[in-house]
Amino acid sequence: MTRPSKLFTRRKLLIGGGVAAGAAAVGGWETLARQRDGGPVIRSAEWLNYRVQRALIGNRLAREYGEEDITRLFYVNGTSRPDTAEWVHLFQGDFSDWRLKVDGLVERPQAFSLEQLRAMPSRTQITRHDCVEGWSAIAKWTGVPLARVLEMVRPKSNARYAVFYCADQLEQTFDGSGTYYESIDMTDAFHPQTILAYGMNDQALPVGHGAPLRLRVERQLGYKQAKYVMRIQLVDSFADVWGGKGGYWEDRGYAWYAGI
Ligand SMILES: Nc1nc2c(c(=O)[nH]1)N[C@H]1C(S)=C(S)[C@@H](COP(=O)(O)O)O[C@H]1N2
Numbered sequence: 421m422t423r424p425s426k427l428f429t430r431r432k433l434l435i436g437g438g439v440a441a442g443a444a445a446v447g448g449w450e451t452l453a454r455q456r457d458g459g460p461v462i463r464s465a466e467w468l469n470y471r472v473q474r475a476l477i478g479n480r481l482a483r484e485y486g487e488e489d490i491t492r493l494f495y496v497n498g499t500s501r502p503d504t505a506e507w508v509h510l511f512q513g514d515f516s517d518w519r520l521k522v523d524g525l526v527e528r529p530q531a532f533s534l535e536q537l538r539a540m541p542s543r544t545q546i547t548r549h550d551c552v553e554g555w556s557a558i559a560k561w562t563g564v565p566l567a568r569v570l571e572m573v574r575p576k577s578n579a580r581y582a583v584f585y586c587a588d589q590l591e592q593t594f595d596g597s598g599t600y601y602e603s604i605d606m607t608d609a610f611h612p613q614t615i616l617a618y619g620m621n622d623q624a625l626p627v628g629h630g631a632p633l634r635l636r637v638e639r640q641l642g643y644k645q646a647k648y649v650m651r652i653q654l655v656d657s658f659a660d661v662w663g664g665k666g667g668y669w670e671d672r673g674y675a676w677y678a679g680i
């Protein structure tokens with residue numbers, strides 16, 4: 421795997437140095453701004469970007485590509501194979517015991533097997549993935565629109581964000597705070613191109629790319645595309661989830677709203 425070395429070094433530093441050093445390494449923490457309702461902390465410039473993008477583009481679709489555009493070598497980035505006992509056990513059983521738990525601010529919490537998700541209406545899209553580390557790749561993703569899953573669990577009216585909990589710990593910690601997680605707002609959650617993908621380029625989703633299930637939220641950067649998704653929780657704030665910034669990389673200084 422090749423990757424710009426400067427950024428690779430930065431990631432190493434981030435992982436090795438913990439949260440404080442990571443934040444300093446990323447540099448330029450802008451002023452912290454709190455949403456009016458006391459919701460998640462969002463840096464001011466980012467909050468502006470979020471508001472402007474939402475106003476200008478609304479529910480715009482991300483560009484879709486043709487078969488001929490598919491990248492032959494799509495990098496595997498971050499975790500390439502979770503080593504948690506739970507995921508390894510599920511993998512060894514061909515994911516037959518795997519369940520996607522969907523809970524939180526919903527009327528009907530449910531757990532879905534892969535079979536159930538595959539039997540639901542599906543969507544296939546060829547889109548471009550942009551990683552902040554400076555590479556892009558195009559792939560064909562197949563999965564169930566997140567909207568279909570949410571309709572089944574019935575979000576409560578106070579649900580504002582969907583939090584995705586992954587199987588992997590990108591940073592080994594005793595308290596689990598190195599677990600990968602991500603979050604998106606309800607606009608992105610119900611966007612037609614937001615899917616829970618179980619297929620990539622007409623094959624089952626490979627282990628390196630997030631088997632058995634990953635998020636594709638096509639109008640945002642690579643780190644929002646949570647792999648190895650185990651649980652989705654609807655919340656009204658992510659202040660109480662791990663570092664409180666709404667994602668693994670967000671807790672380490674990245675922007676929560678990574679719109680492109
Ligand atoms: N669970 C989990 N999801 C993750 C990551 C990770 O390390 N663990 N890395 C993120 C980053 S930074 C990118 S660019 C993409 C990489 O996806 P890929 O391995 O399919 O290229 O996954 C994102 N989702």
Ligand SMILES: [Mo]
Nearest residue numbers: 551552642643
């Ligand atoms: Mo990334």
